[in-house]
Amino acid sequence: MDKLLSILLEERISSKVVINVTSGLYKGSYPSRIEDVKDNLVAVSHPLFKNALVPLYRDTILELVMYEKQPPTMIPMKVLRRGMSGNVSLLWLVPAGDPVKIQRRRYARxxxxxxxxxxxxxxxxxxxxxxxxxxxxxxxxxxxxxxxxxxxxxxxxxxxxxxxxxxxxxxxxxxxxxxxxxxxxxxxxxxxxxxxxxxxxxxxxxxxxxxxxxxxxxxxxxxxx
Structure with a gap:
């Protein structure tokens, strides 16, 4: 993981994020939170759907979006594995691309x-x-x-x-x-x-x-x- 990206994510531990699943049966946006950052990996709370873990398998590509940072930032991620931290189900991710700033004002408002x-x-x-x-x-x-x-x-x-x-x-x-x-x-x-x-x-x-x-x-x- 790029050092600047690692610092960016470490600063956002405990921050709310959105996980965008862009394809497949469970395509959609799910609220989550950054729980930990270690080496080249990022742990987020596992997204839920109807009180059950969203089925996300190894090598699935998704988007991690941070709205607390201005402007909002999207980081392409790849699923590595699942895990646990106490009673919290974790989804360990590895960056699959560079961060992209989201331009909110693409349309006339x-x-x-x-x-x-x-x-x-x-x-x-x-x-x-x-x-x-x-x-x-x-x-x-x-x-x-x-x-x-x-x-x-x-x-x-x-x-x-x-x-x-x-x-x-x-x-x-x-x-x-x-x-x-x-x-x-x-x-x-x-x-x-x-x-x-x-x-x-x-x-x-x-x-x-x-x-x-x-x-x-x-x-x-x-x-x-």
């Missing part, structure tokens, strides 16, 4: 004030029949994601969790699946940065139309972001 509903998919998978639709407000939106604000701070949501969104854009309803990229608590409110997983072409057209209309309106009002 506009301010808005749109009421939405969201459903915690990850919590429902872990605790069936517990999830429920909750209200929130969209603060800004782009083709890549949105920032929402809610008063629901005790739901158990975490970085890496998936949520299902119902959004009303100019009287047009769209549904989106998103991953929570960051969470910031401010007083009684919680702000969450979401990254869209992907959507069909007709949803993209509606988003583009909404964003362009907001850009023109904001520019006319002198509020262009």
């Amino acid at each position: 506009v301010q808005c004030n749109v009421d939405i509903l969201f459903f915690p998919l990850s919590l429902e998978e872990m605790f069936p029949m517990v999830g429920r639709w909750e209200k929130a407000s969209c603060v800004d939106i782009s083709l890549g994601g949105m920032r929402l604000r809610t008063k629901m701070k005790e739901m158990g949501l975490d970085v890496g969790h998936r949520v299902y969104l119902w959004v009303n854009l100019s009287s047009e309803n769209i549904f989106l699946i998103s991953n929570i990229a960051r969470i910031v608590d401010e007083g009684v409110f919680r702000e969450m940065g979401l990254q869209f997983e992907g959507y069909p072409r007709f949803v993209e057209k509606r988003l583009i139309r909404f964003i362009r209309d907001k850009e023109l309106r904001n520019a006319g009002d002198g509020l262009h972001d």
Whole structure:
């Protein structure tokens, strides 16, 4: 492992991270944490799916994403082995590439004030029949994601969790699946940065139309972001 990369990871021990499994049956994003760094290896808490360990086998390639570092950083990793530390199941990884800084602002982002509903998919998978639709407000939106604000701070949501969104854009309803990229608590409110997983072409057209209309309106009002 590169010395600078080793120092970077050692500084992040106990930090929350996201493990992106990019292919296979268990493709998705899973919350985790850096537990240890030794020699050329990194130990993370083993990702869970429905209260069971995600089946990740030797030589599986995945992404370790650190959002606590600004800008967020992604490191390609390869699974080496499983292990235990006390009662914590570990997944030992070895770097498979160089760190890559994630550019959040790849898309035009506009301010808005749109009421939405969201459903915690990850919590429902872990605790069936517990999830429920909750209200929130969209603060800004782009083709890549949105920032929402809610008063629901005790739901158990975490970085890496998936949520299902119902959004009303100019009287047009769209549904989106998103991953929570960051969470910031401010007083009684919680702000969450979401990254869209992907959507069909007709949803993209509606988003583009909404964003362009907001850009023109904001520019006319002198509020262009």
